[in-house]
Amino acid sequence: MDQRAEQSLQTAVAPWSGEIPSGPTPYAGPAIAAALSKLGSPYVWGDEGPSSFDCSGLLQWSYLQAGFVLPRVSSDQYLATTPVPTDQMQPGDLIVYAYDVSDAETIHHITMYIGNGQ
Numbered sequence: 001m002d003q004r005a006e007q008s009l010q011t012a013v014a015p016w017s018g019e020i021p022s023g024p025t026p027y028a029g030p031a032i033a034a035a036l037s038k039l040g041s042p043y044v045w046g047d048e049g050p051s052s053f054d055c056s057g058l059l060q061w062s063y064l065q066a067g068f069v070l071p072r073v074s075s076d077q078y079l080a081t082t083p084v085p086t087d088q089m090q091p092g093d094l095i096v097y098a099y100d101v102s103d104a105e106t107i108h109h110i111t112m113y114i115g116n117g118q
């Protein structure tokens with residue numbers, strides 16, 4: 001078994017059943033819907049869909065389904081977007097995890113805010 005297959009993790013998650021949040025742009029709602037449609041998909045480092053993803057691959061794929069092109073890796077996604085304070089986040093905004101917030105090279109995870117504290 002190769003390393004990528006060993007890193008694959010199937011998450012048992014119920015499908016999304018709530019209302020799909022809309023966001024401040026015409027891309028946010030469709031990107032959120034695309035991402036939520038992949039709940040439970042395997043995590044495989046370096047994958048970009050459509051059946052398995054890593055974190056930045058899922059965001060890139062989700063926004064592409066909405067008609068918006070994001071770069072492939074999390075540090076480039078961060079650099080291509082505009083940071084906002086946490087208390088001003090809106091559905092569709094990206095949440096970046098870094099060891100040093102002043103250095104994009106230390107970004108190690110990226111997610112999407114879907115609203116309502118999630």
